[in-house]
Amino acid sequence: MGDSRAANPVDRLVDLLDLERIDLNIFRGRSPDESLQRVFGGQVAGQALVAAGRTTDGERPVHSLHSYFLRPGTPGVPIVYQVERVRDGRSFTTRRVVAIQQGRIIFNLTASFHAPEPGFEHQVAMPDVPDPETLPTLFDEVRDHVGRLPAQLERMSRRHPFDLRYVERLRWTQEELKEVEPRSAVWMRAVGDLGEDPLVHVCALTYASDMTLLDAVRVPVEPLWGPRGFDMASLDHAMWFHRPFRADEWFLYQQESPIATGGRGLARGLIYDREGHLLVSVMQEGLFRRIGD
Structure with a gap:
């Protein structure tokens, strides 16, 4: 893991996303002890996606994630992320992640990774x-x-x-x-x-x-x-x-x-x-x- 004493906000964020690998498919993330009622949901989602990504070959970028917040997390208590390698196909890779804190599941996420390929394009225009x-x-x-x-x-x-x-x-x-x-x-x-x-x-x-x-x-x-x-x-x-x-x-x-x-x-x-x-x-x-x- 990175240096948890990082001085500036971006270094702290990168450190927060730098999970400790404790087994092949198990990671541990810090949860800062801050004056919040619950762990910020974006932190848990970001860390869970890091855990999913670290079990892929890195060649396929994530294209989607779907997640549920099941229980509020407790600030200051580490969160363990268990990754299930659901599928490694020719074009798509799928991972399921469960976030556990103090023995209880607080969050789950499914992420899909897709090998880049060509296709037609359109999009909604950005507002002025x-x-x-x-x-x-x-x-x-x-x-x-x-x-x-x-x-x-x-x-x-x-x-x-x-x-x-x-x-x-x-x-x-x-x-x-x-x-x-x-x-x-x-x-x-x-x-x-x-x-x-x-x-x-x-x-x-x-x-x-x-x-x-x-x-x-x-x-x-x-x-x-x-x-x-x-x-x-x-x-x-x-x-x-x-x-x-x-x-x-x-x-x-x-x-x-x-x-x-x-x-x-x-x-x-x-x-x-x-x-x-x-x-x-x-x-x-x-x-x-x-x-x-």
Whole structure:
């Protein structure tokens, strides 16, 4: 494993994704002891995908993953990833991963890897949005609104591995949320060089994909970065990887929610590079319970 004392946020992220191999198909990942109620879901998904990828020959990039969050993980407690080598075919490789913490399964993932081959192409066009350089960082926008960052956000700003810049200004009151559509868009990139391993970039983006996707469900109901009225939890997460990319270069995460009902909200996202190439498609369902109910 890497040096867990890595000083900057990107080194910490790379270290987090550098699993310890304890047997042929068994890996162990760190879970930082942070002031969170549960382990961040993107961390578990990213680590599980690392475990799956490390049992392949590395010649076939991942093209899809489907996963379920079964129990909340406990911060500060290592997570063991057990990989099942389901299939090694001529074109496709399939892996199933179970994440275990303190003897209980907290997450499972199935990932499929595909040998590159030619084919016809089409895609949905990227929306016309401002360039990321013209937008404030998330933490600057919060700081400008409240005068200074609350202590928890100040710690987050120093440790966050991604630069986040919302395309539309954040809304801070219920009055501002009237007639807001259930969609959100944010530019992202890792705040430093992630190296040359393509699997690290894929797993880093998998980590990032869980950070803001459910914003699209919340945005018509409550301010994204104000006091929360709902307790949220990711239920599942699916991704389709269409093209190679670097997660330390700007990508646009366009997010929308087609429905929220029965205490659950569904969100879907499209991730583009700056040139407008569609890189990744994402789907996620989240649980939303009003705090105090």
